Amino acid sequence: MIREYTTTVEISGPLMLVDGVEGVAYEELVEIELPDGEIRHGKVLEIDSRMTLIQLFEGSSGTGITESRVRFLGKQVELGVSEEMLGRVFDGQGRPRAPFDTAPPIVPEKMKNINGAPINPCARDYPAEFIQTGFSSIDGINTLVRGQKLPVFSGSGLPHAAVAAQIARQAKVIGGGENFAVVFAAMGITFEEADYFIRDFRKTGAMDRAVVFMNLASDPAIERISTPRMALTAAEYLAYEKDMHILVILTDMTNYCDALREISAARKEVPGRRGYPGYLYTDLASLYERAGRIKGRKGSITQIPILTMPEDDKTHPIPDLTGYITEGQLILNRELHKKGIYPPMDVMESLSRLKDKGIGKNKTREDHADLFNQLMAAYSAGKDAKELAVILGVAALSPLDQKYLAFAHEYEKKYISQGEHESRNIEETLDLGWELLKLLPRSEMKRIDPGRLDKYWPEEVASS
Amino acid sequence: MISGTIDKIAGPLVVADGMKDARMYDLVYVSDYKLIGEIIELKEDKASIQVYEETGGLKPGDPVTATGKPLSVELGPGLVTAIYDGIQRPLDEIRKVAGDWITRGISIRGLDHGKEWDFAPVATVGLKVTGGEVLGSVPETKLITHKVMVPPEVSGEITWMIEAGKYNIDTIIAKLKTSDGSTVELPMYHNWPVRKPRPIAEKKAPEEPLITGQRVIDAFFPLGKGGTACVPGPFGSGKTVIQHQLAKWADAEMVVYVGCGERGNEMTDVLQEFPELEDPKTGEPLILRTVLVANTSNMPVAAREASVYTGITIGEYFRDMGYSVALMADSTSRWAEAMREMSGRLEEMPGEEGYPAYLGTRIAEFYERAGNVKCIGGDRSGALTVVGAVSPAGGDLSDPVVQSTLRVVKVFWSLQARLAYARHFPAIGWLDSYSLYTDNLKDYYDEKLGTEWVPMIKEAISLLQQEANLLEIARLVGAESLSPEDQLILFTARSLREDFLHQNAFHDVDTYTSITKQKIMMEVIMHTSAEMKKAIRSSVSPGELFELPLKEEIARMSYIPEDRLDDIEAIKKHVNSQINDLIEKEQIA
């Protein structure tokens, strides 16, 4: 049953108010036909017995009060899915996106509601499979595991795109030759950045195993609300119905949140911090929590959302609330970037909370946890020494502090830093860690189990 | 039954017409999906309802029926080891019905009404009983003997008692004749409204610490059984790990863990780990004393608001049996945000940061439900300890939820991002955290650990405070130019931080430290400090002292298992001999 109305009474920002509508349901999908035949889409945002408030996905420009024909479609927003999605580029509403994709629309195997449903916590399986990204600063220190949501906190001008593309290119599970694919959702990024990803995917052959949803900076801002939901719906289909391991990259979440703020402002809601709506946490959680593993299902969804922190401020509501939901964060640091270190990973402030169950014997190596703890402690001491040296001069440091200072320097240069096409395996990363620790006295290895220390750094070597 | 129709839908808020006779906080069923909701505002004949499930697809005109009863939980055998959503629906049962994703309109009762339990009566016919009196018991798990009690507001004379046997919870186990002559039939369970505190006979100040096995807590900032604590901190500072550690190792008899608007995987972690972990006291799996309430961040926001009440009501029920119960709520900020969201939809006048003006009252009421109490209906004492995590925006402690919480709780574990980055865990700052229970608990510690314990801790805290000042100076002039005594303070404080306060939750041994071991560890550090002081007086150079191999031994104390505490004691002897050697050398020279 399709019902059509021409009783629009108000259009403001991305919202449209229609009078005298009957029998529509909350969240129902709406089609708006403009005089020239153009079709726009929206969904029901609020209803009472008289008025219906509609959120327009493509924005309101060009719509008029008298001429718009509003049709209620009797269903919620859906995405048609099938395995044909692989290798394709869609827009924020699931249609082929020119100029990147000029082929005809896919033939869907089924339709899926893009909001998904919460995974029952009892059905979840704890993520514990190590993913090797080839970056020492991730694999060795902030290890990523299958089913994790680990965002990249970046700043404008920092190389987050290169880091994300390199992860997508290199990520693999040791000993696993399984079905792997990337789902990529771009929200409000520039044509150039989008083109960078697509070209990188094509060049490395990753495109055949990728599904791309693209909303560019020039596309309607409001469409950014549905773009990640489309992408996650595609990911869920591939992961849980087609047994694939999916890496979802969402970029840039800051643009997504700004679109959400726009709608909230148009509805005149009481704003929270910096004008973002009070439900931003809940809304973001409805995206990020779609990552995970499910018992008895082969596939998995690993998420890497990327966001740019306004003024590199980690306490800005977007990174702040993201950090409260995700299982850690990878932070890119401007100072390291200026020093020419790629990836400019701030290993101190970055954190992978799921690493503990993904590392160790039979996963990476038995010494991984101790080694990680020791490297972190040493780097931290080195950075403290550096601060001291700035005030007092290197000469005033104790001999031990000088060693720590040298260690921190080498650690950044040799361990964190690596090439854009250099993929280190986990053995190489761990061995490199030991090599660097040997710049310090053996007695400083407080965080390492004595037995393991003897094995990986026998006593004789210390005295020589 | 009162029924009306939907007038308006806005997210989790539904407004219904024709509800004139309904009451505040009545439970309602919304639409033909029978979504569960609760009335949170009444205006003329309109009722505002917070709906505990997704509202997509609802239409104006859909039916709404009020049950006339407030949102309640079922209390009886079958609670332990369960995992519930925010309104006590068992998530494992939901999974059996609905599959891996949670769908709507599923109605499953909190307790299994078919399962049979071994019931043994203790009350006898002719006895006059009041609320809380124990009628009989059920061995619910190896760790929990469930006491079946007269519901709080019921009293009378027992006219009939069932004999021992296997019954399901619907079976009438006792009949009472009340003062007005009517007969009340009591099954093995009863319902209790979640927003109403269960009555107690008397509240007492906490007199025993909740031993957590976490050194910084037990030694520096202890929590009393029946007390309240809050753990605020920015993301990634370790709130959840601390809550998990307490749920695992605290010497409570019963644990209620409320995952309120946090991650799904954290609940999975508990679900997978607790059946494997052993209770240090009994050796039985920890899950046998645990109830979980999980309303994760992606589950409906209104049910998140209810989840802390569901959890605390279950906690009070076990307290009434005479148990020491610990409740962990992670995170109370998400609960406050759920309140804020409903308040916003109701278009109430916002207070600070958009939170409703009654935020502080609600928080205070919640923590007031904790306590060390004398239970009603017999001579039992119980305790309900409440620990709430707080997740302030931007980690800023001026956040309204933090401030409202600090006004009511007695223990403040302040998590610091700076410590977390340096991987100093638990990242509880030793300079700004506090416990207001230390005086109450002094007698307990004097008896268990000797009268030297409390002064030793005071001295340790004072050393850490002096360290903070000295570090400032050292930053300007260099540590080398400090006096040898001051250098020793820095050395000891560092040892306190790294070798005592630092504790790795993921290390098999380090994860839990008995208070006996805590005392020995502390003694070793303080003894070393005292011996070094003597050496410095005998003109031994600090540089030499600080390089002694004893340093390494002290660093490894925390990894020595509980059954080899002599090995830690022995360190003192090595300390003496190493330092004496230096003194002798100095005297010869």
Ligand SMILES: Nc1ncnc2c1ncn2[C@@H]1O[C@H](COP(=O)(O)OP(=O)(O)OP(=O)(O)O)[C@@H](O)[C@H]1O
């Ligand atoms: N006691 C500890 N021992 C070892 N590691 C710890 C400890 N406490 C915290 N950590 C580390 O810090 C990480 C973050 O801790 P946690 O998840 O408890 O933070 P949180 O404060 O709850 O953050 P959020 O507010 O985002 O939930 C853990 O995954 C772990 O790696």
Ligand SMILES: [Mg+2]
């Ligand atoms: Mg947490």
